[in-house]
Amino acid sequence: MTATATATSAPSAIRVAIAGASGRMGHMLIDAVLASPDLRLTGALDAAGNPSLGTDAGAFLGKPTGVVVTADVGQALANADVLIDFTRPEGTLAHLAVAAEKGVGVVIGTTGFSDAQKAQIAQAAEKTAVVFSPNMSVGVNVTFKLLEMAAKALQDGGYDIEIIEAHHKHKVDAPSGTALKMGEVIAAAQGTKLADRAVYERYGDTGARVDGSIGFATVRGGDIVGDHTVLFAGDGERIEIAHKSSSRAGYAKGSLRAARYLAQHKRGLHSMYDVLGLNS
Ligand SMILES: NC(=O)C1=CN([C@@H]2O[C@H](COP(=O)(O)OP(=O)(O)OC[C@H]3O[C@@H](n4cnc5c(N)ncnc54)[C@H](OP(=O)(O)O)[C@@H]3O)[C@@H](O)[C@H]2O)C=CC1
């Protein structure tokens, strides 16, 4: 989706603030919100020292919005129903703490959280509604479902599982949040835990592959938006389940669906499965 026109928002529009406003996802999200009549951009947040601070959030599109990019979380959330946050874990957690106090819903797209940080998100979701997913695209979430099915069906067939992901050269976390989630989905479908099976590195005299392990391989380069392939390697055959993003539009579109979903919820930790009705 590339939004081309600025829509006039309805009086009842959901008021949306964007964190990471000048980032790759921030720009996609601002463009998408401005093109959605049922949403209104009311806040834009970025890191202290970011060159966009003090400028109009729509300046990069040549579309003034009247919303000025700020590093002040309280100011960015003053008139917001929902915050959409694609920043870094420490930024997201700081924004979430303020949003939880104000009862502002939060869509968290940021990846790279530790287990302790994920527990903080769950705690904040007792006060406000949160959608937390390492991938907002409908296609990736359907891919998770396909992986659940494949992992169950192939469990006793001696298939070795490897997850290969590729992203642009600016990405700072590895493996991607999506790749980790794929590993979790597969492990859970097989009645196990990823932590007991994951192999994140191989180098030198590794020995033979450990049966039942789930291997991860990471590629970084150029402007690759996001590719994920899960390989089930058996005797005499291989199955590959892959998703490839050629644009960030799918992530933005899914995030807006999550924002609309949050406008109907007061608290609780929700996933994109909840938003998309994929739980059954
Ligand atoms: N769930 C999903 O569907 C998707 C998730 N992602 C995830 O979203 C995140 C952002 O990705 P992307 O847009 O490519 O990254 P960018 O680096 O392009 O943008 C991040 C933005 O957040 C700002 N930021 C960084 N640290 C902080 C902080 N501590 N407080 C406030 N703002 C901060 C950056 O400002 P500055 O440049 O000044 O540091 C920048 O404006 C990543 O974790 C990525 O993995 C990405 C795509 C899809």
Ligand SMILES: O=C(O)C1=N[C@H](C(=O)O)C[C@H](O)C1
């Ligand atoms: O950093 C990115 O770009 C992306 N990050 C997410 C992840 O870590 O899974 C989602 C998507 O793959 C793009």
